Amino acid sequence: MPSQVTPASPGVRPYPVAGAPLLCNAQDHGLTGNGTTNDQPALAALVDQLGDAFAADGRARVIYCPPGVYAIRDAATVWRSGVSLMGAGPGATRFVLSNEGNRSQAVPLAFYTAQLHGASPDRHLAYCTFADFEIDGSGVAQAAYDPLAKGLGLQYVTGGLFRNLFIHHTAATGFGCDFLQDTLIQAVRVLECGRMDNGMEMGGAGIGVGIGGWGAMERLTIANCVTVGNATNGIFLEMQHPDRPQPRGIRIVGCHAEANRFGISDWGADGLIVTGCTMTGNLEAGFQVSAKGTTGIPGKGGLLTDCVLDGNLRDGVSIGNTAGPYTVRGNRITGNGRYGYHHQDLGEGDQAAAEEIVIESNDIWGNSLDGIRFDRPLTDAVIINNRIRNNGRQCAEAAEGGGESVRYSQNTLVDQRVSWPADGHRGKVLRVGHRYAVVAANDATTLTLTPIRPGSANSWSADTPPPGTPYELPAAPTSRAGIMINAVADSVTIRGNLIRDTKSHTQTHGILITDRGDCVNCRVVENDLDGNRFAIQTDTPPGGGHWEGNHGDQ
Numbered sequence: 001m002p003s004q005v006t007p008a009s010p011g012v013r014p015y016p017v018a019g020a021p022l023l024c025n026a027q028d029h030g031l032t033g034n035g036t037t038n039d040q041p042a043l044a045a046l047v048d049q050l051g052d053a054f055a056a057d058g059r060a061r062v063i064y065c066p067p068g069v070y071a072i073r074d075a076a077t078v079w080r081s082g083v084s085l086m087g088a089g090p091g092a093t094r095f096v097l098s099n100e101g102n103r104s105q106a107v108p109l110a111f112y113t114a115q116l117h118g119a120s121p122d123r124h125l126a127y128c129t130f131a132d133f134e135i136d137g138s139g140v141a142q143a144a145y146d147p148l149a150k151g152l153g154l155q156y157v158t159g160g161l162f163r164n165l166f167i168h169h170t171a172a173t174g175f176g177c178d179f180l181q182d183t184l185i186q187a188v189r190v191l192e193c194g195r196m197d198n199g200m201e202m203g204g205a206g207i208g209v210g211i212g213g214w215g216a217m218e219r220l221t222i223a224n225c226v227t228v229g230n231a232t233n234g235i236f237l238e239m240q241h242p243d244r245p246q247p248r249g250i251r252i253v254g255c256h257a258e259a260n261r262f263g264i265s266d267w268g269a270d271g272l273i274v275t276g277c278t279m280t281g282n283l284e285a286g287f288q289v290s291a292k293g294t295t296g297i298p299g300k301g302g303l304l305t306d307c308v309l310d311g312n313l314r315d316g317v318s319i320g321n322t323a324g325p326y327t328v329r330g331n332r333i334t335g336n337g338r339y340g341y342h343h344q345d346l347g348e349g350d351q352a353a354a355e356e357i358v359i360e361s362n363d364i365w366g367n368s369l370d371g372i373r374f375d376r377p378l379t380d381a382v383i384i385n386n387r388i389r390n391n392g393r394q395c396a397e398a399a400e401g402g403g404e405s406v407r408y409s410q411n412t413l414v415d416q417r418v419s420w421p422a423d424g425h426r427g428k429v430l431r432v433g434h435r436y437a438v439v440a441a442n443d444a445t446t447l448t449l450t451p452i453r454p455g456s457a458n459s460w461s462a463d464t465p466p467p468g469t470p471y472e473l474p475a476a477p478t479s480r481a482g483i484m485i486n487a488v489a490d491s492v493t494i495r496g497n498l499i500r501d502t503k504s505h506t507q508t509h510g511i512l513i514t515d516r517g518d519c520v521n522c523r524v525v526e527n528d529l530d531g532n533r534f535a536i537q538t539d540t541p542p543g544g545g546h547w548e549g550n551h552g553d554q
Contacts, residue, residue, distance in 0.1 A: 012058035020053030026065045033068020035096070044077045051080025060084065060127035067092040072109060074101040078117060079110040079154060081126045087133030090166035090189075097170070098139030106149035106171070107140050113155045121214060124156035131163040137170030137193070145196045147203040150176040156213060158182055165189070171196040173203040174230065178240065179213030185222045192455040194231025199261055199453060202294065206230035206260060210240040211247050211269060218247040225255045229455040234260040234282070238293040239268025246270035246297065252277060260454050262288045263312065266299030278308045283454060285318035286336070289326060290346050298322040307331045313427070313438060313450050314338040316367065320346035320376070325356035333364045337427030337440065340364040340391065341372045353377035353490065361385045368394035368427040369477060370484040371507070374517070377488040388499045392480025392506035396424030402470030408432070410458045413447040413471060420444055424476070431472050432465045481509035482532065485517040493523045501531040508533045510552070515539040525549050
């Protein structure tokens, strides 16, 4: 019988264009990987050759870079559809970025943007995989911060796969790709990126993804990634177009964010799912929803579930300037330097009351101030079945000292003459003359200080103080509640929570309504308030509602 030829897909030729193989060994096409030769021109030429071939025959190509150190100097490579880049694994295949020959030039490994290259939904990248290599951005230095000085900077990608990458020490965001449709970011590790970001610039994150380019649905999953010590966010999503719908379809699953300014942030998604993640030791908050992005649009309708948010310098969960809804359920929120859950007004974006906030079945304990605090108006919120206990750990009185018993290091203060309660100063600002630092933890004689910025080895705002220099610590707040309501709460349900102080005797109130707060038509029922100094204190009398069945309320 005659042989049969399977027809090619529409627009795909059965045979590749001559001279453009489907799998290319980069070292057979001009790249050396010797760490000395500039491999950027050869990489750019190969990408263009294979991109042209894909445009001609519709068959995607793969560039394989064997183990080696590939120097990428003074220029970035404009990426093309149908071209993938794969290595032999981080540590084996390394791309080292630098710009010593042109300090004004940002040098990402690969970029393709709307502004520079006309990227759009109609001019997108497709069939692109980046996998199994390392990007070292430590050699890029510029006179001024440039948000394009990334590891990868692609826009409008469909069907992308980014897997097993190690990106570190870039001047701006490590992985900074926007408008990703049907894309998976998996097992990407990003360390100490945003070197030139002072914490207030655009970008400077570990993994930063701009959203809103494809319409109401952007199917993106970020899974099993690790982000440590990045200047702004470990992982963040940022709405880029104020006149387009906030996209649904985005998930962050099983990731770890540690020692960044913020751990994971939602700056504009609709229905973001964050689940099974750990957010620890971040300098501002473990998880944040806000309007800090370029368009001033906060996230809404998201779900934060089954995560651990522990030891963040300020808040475990920080929700600000969203109109809601948002759900925080089944998380461990512990040991944070200020509040476990903080609903706050960040002074920008939507100022209306947040509606339909749900805080359910969380384990909230050992935080320095309030377990849950509301500083922004709420409507129709539900706080049910949470275990809120032994918060208010920042209970130590004001302190000062100096002289021969006092010693300093980059990260500690030791005073042998004191006996402080464990973590009683956590979250306080320590002042030593014109210098300051923030306390991350303390034992009886030692204050452990937090880095002055992510990735820094020093905790002081200036030089390390000489031995014996006098110091001072402020007093702790007198009220530290399980739930503190410091704004108008309308039709809020607080039911079935265990709000106790069983061991530490530091949580002064179970529920406190301050003179700035107000509960209107609220249901505060069936809560267990045993062990607090004050079970329920209402500095502002409640306006109606139901207040009954609360155990321990005398």
